Amino acid sequence: xxxxxxxxxxxxxxxxxxxxxxxxxxxxxxxxxxxxxxxxxxxxxxxxxxxxxxxxxxxxxxxxxxxxxxxxxxxxxxxxxxxxxxxxxxxxxxxxxxxxxxxxxxxxxxxxxxxxxxxxxxxxxxxxxxxxxxxxxxxxxxxxxxxxxxxxxxxxxxxxxxxxxxxxxxxxxxxxxxxxxxxxxxxxxxxxxxxxxxxxxxxxxxxxxxxxxxxxxxxxxxxxxxxxxxxxxxxxxxxxxxxxxxxxxxxxxxxxxxxxxxxxxxxxxxxxxxxxxxxxxxxx
Amino acid sequence: xxxxxxxxxxxxxxxxxxxxxxxxxxxxxxxxxxxxxxxxxxxxxxxxxxxxxxxxxxxxxxxxxxxxxxxxxxxxxxxxxxxxxxxxxxxxxxx
Numbered sequence: 569x570x571x572x573x574x575x576x577x578x579x580x581x582x583x584x585x586x587x588x589x590x591x592x593x594x595x596x597x598x599x600x601x602x603x604x605x606x607x608x609x610x611x612x613x614x615x616x617x618x619x620x621x622x623x624x625x626x627x628x629x630x631x632x633x634x635x636x637x638x639x640x641x642x643x644x645x646x647x648x649x650x651x652x653x654x655x656x657x658x659x660x661x662x663x664x665x666x667x668x669x670x671x672x673x674x675x676x677x678x679x680x681x682x683x684x685x686x687x688x689x690x691x692x693x694x695x696x697x698x699x700x701x702x703x704x705x706x707x708x709x710x711x712x713x714x715x716x717x718x719x720x721x722x723x724x725x726x727x728x729x730x731x732x733x734x735x736x737x738x739x740x741x742x743x744x745x746x747x748x749x750x751x752x753x754x755x756x757x758x759x760x761x762x763x764x765x766x767x768x769x770x771x772x773x774x775x776x777x778x779x780x781x782x783x784x785x786x787x788x789x790x791x792x793x794x795x796x797x798x799x800x801x802x803x804x805x806x807x808x809x810x811x812x813x814x815x816x817x818x819x820x821x822x823x824x825x826x827x828x829x830x831x832x833x834x835x836x837x838x839x840x841x842x843x844x845x846x847x848x849x850x851x852x
Numbered sequence: 853x854x855x856x857x858x859x860x861x862x863x864x865x866x867x868x869x870x871x872x873x874x875x876x877x878x879x880x881x882x883x884x885x886x887x888x889x890x891x892x893x894x895x896x897x898x899x900x901x902x903x904x905x906x907x908x909x910x911x912x913x914x915x916x917x918x919x920x921x922x923x924x925x926x927x928x929x930x931x932x933x934x935x936x937x938x939x940x941x942x943x944x945x946x947x
Contacts, residue, residue: 633858633880634880634894635879635880635881635890635893635894636890638890638893638894639889639890639893642893642897739889742886742889746882746886
């Protein structure tokens with residue numbers, strides 16, 4: 569495949585060093601009282617992007633058309649990149665000798681803090697795209713709010729991730745509209761996907777003590793404030809897609825953020841963590 | 853369900869401001885908007901572009917390979933059409 573010269577990207581090592589040197593002093597990183605909640609919250613951020621990224625990466629080589637296959641792989645790579653930043657900061661806050669890789673590859677399912685929504689199996693393209701859209705619409709609002717976080721480190725990561733997630737949302741909402749308002753077959757599949765995923769969406773906005781502690785510290789927004797923004801995006805897109813918002817409760821399936829997962833997470837981790845578990849410290 | 857192939861699009865990317873759009877390849881998409889999205893994902897993953905053009909492949913009119921002789925051969929013996937017969941003063945430097 570022809571590719572133009574990579575003239576626009578300067579030396580990444582130099583870029584990373586410059587970014588590291590520019591890190592503002594962040595009092596939250598060493599705040600002992602805040603540490604347990606801040607660490608847990610950072611794991612939630614990192615685990616959401618890690619598990620969703622892994623799920624989406626499962627399409628690599630299996631996409632319905634080459635173009636969609638590459639687009640999905642790009643999205644997965646964006647999310648894994650964000651994971652490195654979130655879990656990297658989590659490890660720094662924890663200050664217990666672990667790094668981002670240790671957190672990703674050596675934690676057990678009960679220590680994972682991702683939403684149940686993102687660990688659900690890919691199903692068909694309808695489920696994959698609808699899940700991505702429902703999460704993207706939340707992720708976008710969350711990251712937007714995080715760009716003015718009281719933690720400069722969090723704000724920096726959010727600013728970088730927001731550019732990627734803005735495109736994710738643009739792409740997933742466009743495809744939800746195209747498929748929802750597409751053929752009879754695609755419409756039926758999209759409605760079925762929405763009905764299936766709907767009870768898992770409320771967890772995104774269900775705040776617990778961890779969310780309240782980081783909100784209190786000004787690190788993250790109150791999740792309840794994001795709900796009306798998410799609802800508006802979802803209502804607009806679903807209407808254009810001629811899909812009907814389910815009437816059932818949207819918060820029937822929660823607990824992932826506290827480590828109570830569906831059976832599916834265990835299978836993901838078995839695949840994702842096998843190499844590091846079998847050959848500790850292996851690298852390439 | 854019958855499987856219908858999406859139409860083919862030719863993709864042109866401008867690498868930097870001031871440069872021309874350059875043909876980089878082709879891809880399938882149901883319409884122009886998605887052709888641009890797909891081109892973004894297929895051809896600008898490594899930050900290669902600042903602008904994308906998409907053109908339906910069916911809109912491209914190409915010269916016929918069998919007419920290669922009459923079209924291009926007459927230019928072969930006309931080296932004087934290359935501007936290589938001028939002496940460039942040293943002060944001009946690299947042109």
